[in-house]
Amino acid sequence: MSRIRSKSRQKALDYLVNLVLKGAIRFALALPYEKRVRGMGWLMAQVLGPVGGFRKRVRDNLAHVMPDLPANEVDRLTRAVPNNAGRTLIEIYSGEEFVQRAINAPIEGPGLARLEKARAEGRPVILVTGHMGNYDAVRANLIHRGYNMGALYRRMSNPYFNDHYVKSISKIGTPMFEQGRKGMIEMVRHIKSGGILGILTDLYVSEGETLDFFGQKARTSLITAELALKFNAALIPVYGLREPDGLSFRIVAQDEIPHSDAKTMTQAVNDGLEDLVRENLEQWFWIHRRWKYASDS
Structure with missing residues (x-):
């Protein structure tokens, strides 16, 4: 009761x-x-x-x-x-x-050349990103540049808010893949066709691997690295940062993560994100419970 x-x-x-x-x-x-x-x-x-x-x-x-x-x-x-x-x-x-602001954002960093090389070769790409600035600025920008850009998203816990939120992010671009069996099947089909997939991976995941983030243990999903290894996809961290005017953006494409093992690759993603957050503390979503349990091991 x-x-x-x-x-x-x-x-x-x-x-x-x-x-x-x-x-x-x-x-x-x-x-x-x-x-x-x-x-x-x-x-x-x-x-x-x-x-x-x-x-x-x-x-x-x-x-x-x-x-x-x-x-x-x-x-x-x-x-x-x-x-x-x-x-x-x-x-x-x-x-x-918003899309018009996003498509005007310049892209900087070595990851852009890696992304263009992968597209020329028809090689799939996993773009790992985080809750920095506005993460959807990246998706809007790359779709405008002609990239076959899809995104994996997690259904929000609030079902009332989730319905209209998903409709709004879908207007920025599709395809969108909801985390779950059906979404994963559609996502794999997209990757195999040489598509680009964007995934947010800076949230606490209870079944994730215990990795380091800001010197503390943080449960982290290995899915981006696992997918990159499974489908021989380039794993490239990319983030949409807000400019000082608060309205426009720049996109930072960090260097491709070399293939090794999923844990090592994901830790490299965490390290790159941490460096970027330290330079732009106000732009990361510190409102999330990233370190849900301090004693987690």
């Missing part, structure tokens, strides 16, 4: 959270693009973030991996991180207006 009540409470909470977010999104979409993006960033940083516990989670994560960070920098990040998350959210819902 208590389990049923708990599920009912969670369902009601999910419905309420979706109602608030959906209302905020609809209101924001009525504004001109630049005001919309800045406004949603402010709303997330000053209102929704504190209510949703984002500020506390940012503090907790920073205390766990960067305990010597100055207090004033921690305070700044508790506002800047949710601000970026709010901007990212409304950008994804902004469709073509």
